[in-house]
Amino acid sequence: MLALRPVQLTDLPQLQQLARDSLVGVTSLPDDTERLREKILDSCASFAADVQNPGGENYFFVLQDLVSGRLVGCSEILASTGCNEPFYSLRNRPFSSESRELNIQHGVPALSLCQDLNGQTLLRGFHIDAERVRTPESELLSRARLLFIAAHPQRFAESVITEIVGFSSEDGQSPFWDAIGQHFFDLPYTEAERLCGLQSRTFLAELMPQYPIYVPMLPAAAQACIGRVHPDGQEAFDILEREGFETNNYVDIFDGGPTLHARIANIRSITQSRIAVARQAPQIDARGRYLVSNDGLGNYRAIVVELDVNAEGPLAVPPDGLAALGVRDGERVRVVAL
Incomplete structure (x- = not known):
């Protein structure tokens, strides 16, 4: 039997192996001993804290085989985005222009760096062993977080979001990153994601362009990545979509992956x-x-x-x-x- 439970410091060696096997773009699961140790200790403090309102608490869970003791997956809940550092996204909305003289109105899709999603609960860090993909254990790993929210509503916001990993090729190339981020950092996509996992997304986000990026000016391959899910991230997307989560007008700043959102009152595992x-x-x-x-x-x-x-x-x-x-x-x- 498998059971989901809060992470413990003794899980560190196995957790690092999970990090090595995780999908590029899951920046909340870095392959670094000290960073993982910090995350475990932070999670332990979050579970122990007396919380009446959501803040920067991070609840880290592991999925364990109770017979062998082996960890086969992990997932997290960040109680509220934007508490410890700004939460950046790209807002994908049309930029409207018009000419009264020519009687022309035109809307051009544009991506704008923003912090609109601060203050919402964030599901992140979903990873499960390949042989357990699309099994009831995957549902357990993802949805048990929602039951935890149902049990402790004062610890979380009224709306929940998650960023699904965007498309990248088998050799780690992201057309979206190559079209935008590469010009500002001169780093390959995999290295940028690695740095985010070890440090923070903030220092990279603050170097991103501050003005709207007009989508039609991007290469076709980059445009196709906007809102596109990585094949290995499809299950995480599907589970939460069945829970009542929907896509919105926000995408990840590095790979263009979609953001899902739902009100607590509309999430199946919580309400049912x-x-x-x-x-x-x-x-x-x-x-x-x-x-x-x-x-x-x-x-x-x-x-x-x-x-x-x-x-x-x-x-x-x-x-x-x-x-x-x-x-x-x-x-x-x-x-x-x-």
Whole structure:
């Protein structure tokens, strides 16, 4: 059985291996021992903090095989963007011009550097082993974060966003970066993303052009990257789209990947999950797969398990499921259909 839980400092060696295997563009998972150590300690402090309003807290989760102890994935929640550093995006909207004399009005698509998305909760750092892509475990890794938000709403904003990794070729070339960022930094895309993971996006973003970039003036290959998802990022996109997330007019400043957003009130795993009393049941006539979590903080756990769930009444859970969740017979859990 796999369980999602908060990261611990002892996870560092395995976490670094996950970082080595992660997709270029997942800058929140750097392949650097000291940076990862800082992220783990920051996450531990966030889980331990008494929080009444969202701030710069970062909640880092790992997906662990409970039999082997091996980590097979990780994901994060940043409580509120823009608290510790500005959160930059490119706003993709038409720039309108008109000539009254000629009676012509024209809108030209333009990308503008902005901080419009400050103050929103950010899902990031999604990575899972290749052999578990498009399995229930991927759903667990992504959606269990939403159950955590449902359990602790005071810690998060009223809207949630995520940046999906944009297109790059197998050899690490990004047409979008080559058309824009390359001219300002003289760095290849992979190196720019590596620096963002080790330090901050801010110092690179502040060197980006401050004036609108007219999309028709970009090469066709770069234009095609705007809002385009990297093939290996498609699953992360699909899971959240099924949750009610939608694309908006913002894209990533480096690779042009899309940004998804949703109001808390419209997110399926939050609105459709319910609290139930867990009852130990050695045998269950399972009718479907469900995502189940406790409502803890530092002891938060979430699993996928086959259950027979009724609309009301207690929830029959097998003994290994209760053990994985760290709950006892008669304690409360949160459940939603997979």
